[in-house]
Every structure is written in structure tokens, then in C-alpha cells.
Amino acid sequence: MVNGEVVQLAVQPHRTLLEMLRYQLDLIGSKQGCDKGDCGACTVQIDGVPRLSCITLALHAEGREITTVEGLGAAHGGCHPLQDAFDRWDAAQCGFCTPGILMSAEALLRKVGGEVTRTQVREALAGNLCRCTGYTKIIDAVVDASRPQAAETDDTSATEEAAQ
């Protein structure tokens, strides 16, 4: 099951889940970074738990539910509140680490089920490297997305618009 769809595929035993996603299913959102489990760019969720697809064998994913960044917004009309917050907070620069970070961050929001602290975000994203942003805006965005109705209005601009 990949992003809610049942997928049947013949896979060689030595293929990683990342290779299967990118080269057999054309789901190129998950990135190949260090390719050895350090950087977190390949993070996907397996049965809702974020894991590194570059060091997961494709066969280990058999019968399990895989969610990649392409499937993140499915239940939110195509854009998850986290993706919206990343846009509003300029939390992506080159964007290479973003898909992996979104998958780690989504699992955190689901686990906490309410507003998250900056410390919780830092701990949850400790396996996802970003070489551009210095992390500040990423943390801002995740905390913002965890607040109620963060996706619907940007408080500041809404107030300004109302004033005009």
C-alpha cells in the first residue's frame, strides 16, 4: 500500500524502498541524499512511523502502509497544514530536505495531538539535516502548523486585510 493505493510490484531482494519508490513508482519526492542513513532526506512513513527508506529493504515494506510526501496532503485537499505553514514561513530554501522533514514533522503532530513545543520539534527532527536554513524557520513552521486552524488563515495578514 503506497499513499493509500494497493501496489503490486516485483522487486529484487537487494533493492531499497527508496529505489523502489523513485525508480519503479516514479515517486521522486523522497530524496536520495547520503544514501546510508545519516541525512534523513529519504524519510517516509511505514505504518505511520517515520523511517529511512534508503536503508529499508523494499521487501520489508511488503504488506505495510507506506506514506511519502506525495501522499501527505491527500486528506487535506492536496495541501497538508504543514506544507502550507512551510510556504508561509519560508521554511524551505533549496528544498532537498523538505520532504523528509515533513514526514518526520507530521508523525510528531499526530503523536502530540496538539500544539508542540520548539524542543519537541527539535528532538523529532534530529535525524533530518538541513544545510540551508539553520532550522529556525522550519521549527517556526512546524509549531505554527500544530496550532488550531493554522492552515486556514495567516493571522497577521488577515488582521491587516481587515484593517484596510
Add this chain to the structure above:
Amino acid sequence: MLRLPRFDMVSPTTVDGVVAALQTPGARLVAGGTDILPNLKHRLDRPPVLVDLGRVAELRTIDVDGDVLRIGAGMTLTEVSEHPRVREHFPSLSQAAGLVASPLIRNMGTIGGNVNLDTRCRYVNQTDFWRSAIGGCLKSEGDVCHVVPGGKLCVAAMSSDCVPVLISLGATIVQVGPNGRRELALETFYTADGTQHTAREDGEVSTELRVPLPKGPRRATYSKWSVRGSIDFPLVSVALRIDLAQDAVSSVVQDVVAVVGVLGSRPRVVTRLDDAVGLKLSDPAFATAVATRVHAQCKPLENVPYEAPYRRQMLRVHTRRAIEALVDAG
């Protein structure tokens, strides 16, 4: 891009099935894959078949069995770290399991894999292309040691965060193989040869760790230092277990165990801590006595990043700070 070499995979559902599958010469075990798969990408081995432990349900339990806590080898490090019984009885194990690498690795890697973690050093934890520039070493293609010039014994470091803690807690490991089941003290499971650093026999699989429940008041902690706060292997790794007469930091210490990792392939159990026993845990002389012994007996090598003399000094510092933190926590 780092390709895996070709191999077959079998996925037994019982420990007996695993033992049978391990009869194939050169077969290797894979559970979380966070240790072996990067090593295979580095071409440090080319097994014909991987025996998958992911479908063996009997490895996936944690329960109290008489006076020990039984931890199934297939529990992930996240599960071990967050388990209520582990937190209740063995806070230092919860702490160490929660400090391994990154949250993503801990969601994958298992406690069984962590105690069987392969040894690494700065010269072997590299791609085959990188290694080809210096002709390999004792643990890869070569016949020399780049850490100890002229050395004939591999000194690659055992970098597990959980192992020093489990040894400090008196844990045993259960090995099941073609000759049946055996249980040995984890302290005796490791050898001083980085190319073959455990007492695992051919065809054996680790099925569980058994940790004796505390019999009296105790404080225990784990100190890890690495350059980054996440992802990295430890450069300083010290586990402490302090048994007390009463449940207070002002109490007299009845026993103290210090176990240090990342020196060579075998963790070091620090000896002659008798001069610290009998002091109060909160007495600064206690922290000094333990830190002095750790510093005197542990001599890091240039097998991992950072200078060995600096790491040796830091062993003293981090041991002292770990004890001070226990005192502050009350």
C-alpha cells in the same frame, strides 16, 4: 548513490526457522537494517542471503520474568526507550536507547542489533572507493592497521550506546543456535578483536536480553558525548550504576559499577572502585574518585574522530558531570 550488492532474502516466522536459514554458509541476519545495510553498501561483506528477523513475533516482547526484565531482541530502540517497565526499573537503559543515532534510526534499529553492532573505525566506516585509496585494513581488504601502525589486532571500536549500560546493569544475553540455547553474561560476550568482536557462534541468533531487577535503591545514568547532539556515534561513552544504602543522594554508596565504551572492540569494566564505596553519593570526593579511576584505566585510540588524548580527558570530565547530574536530580 550507494547500491546494495545482490543477495537473496528469506523471512522465517520462528526462531527455529531463523536458525535453520542460518545454515547457508555466509548468511547474515537483518532486523532493522541500520547497521548491516550501510556496511553492505560499503562492500564490507557480500552475503549470499540475508535472514530477515522482522517477521519473528517471539522476538517482539518486553515482560517481567521472575526477578529479571526480559527484552526481546526484536524490540526497536524507540520501543525500549519508551517502555514503561524499562523507564521504571532501568532509567539509564531508557536514556541510552533514546540517545542512539537519530529518532529515525531508533524507529528502525533493534536492541538485538544494537548489542551485535559491528565495530567501526574511521578507516573502515567508508565506501570501498574511499578504502581503495589506502588499500584497506585488517577489517576490510587489507592486512595492516591504520590506527596502530604495525598492529596485528583490529582495534575498531564497539560504539553501541546500550551495551555499556546493559553490562553495568548485569544483563545476560540469550543466544539460540544449532546446538540449542545458551545464556551468557553480556560482559563476557565481547572480545578484544575488532574483526570478530563477539562470542557469537556460527548459526546463532540473539533472542533476548535479561536484565536483573534492582534489589535496592539505586541511581544509574549514561553519559554520551559526540560532536553533534544527534546522528553521530559516541566519542565518549560511560555507563554508571550506583547502589545505595537508602533511597537518597545523601546515602552511602554500597556498590558502584562504571563501564566505558568506544575504546576498542570490547567495553571496559572499570576496576578498583573500592575507594569510592562507603562515601556518600553527594560527596564531591565520590565523583572525583570514580572519575579518576575511569581516566586512569581507559585509554582511547585514534580509531574514531577526535584526538585520543582529548577524549581521555573528557572521560574524566563526563564521568564527574554525570555523577553531579545524578546528585542534582536528587
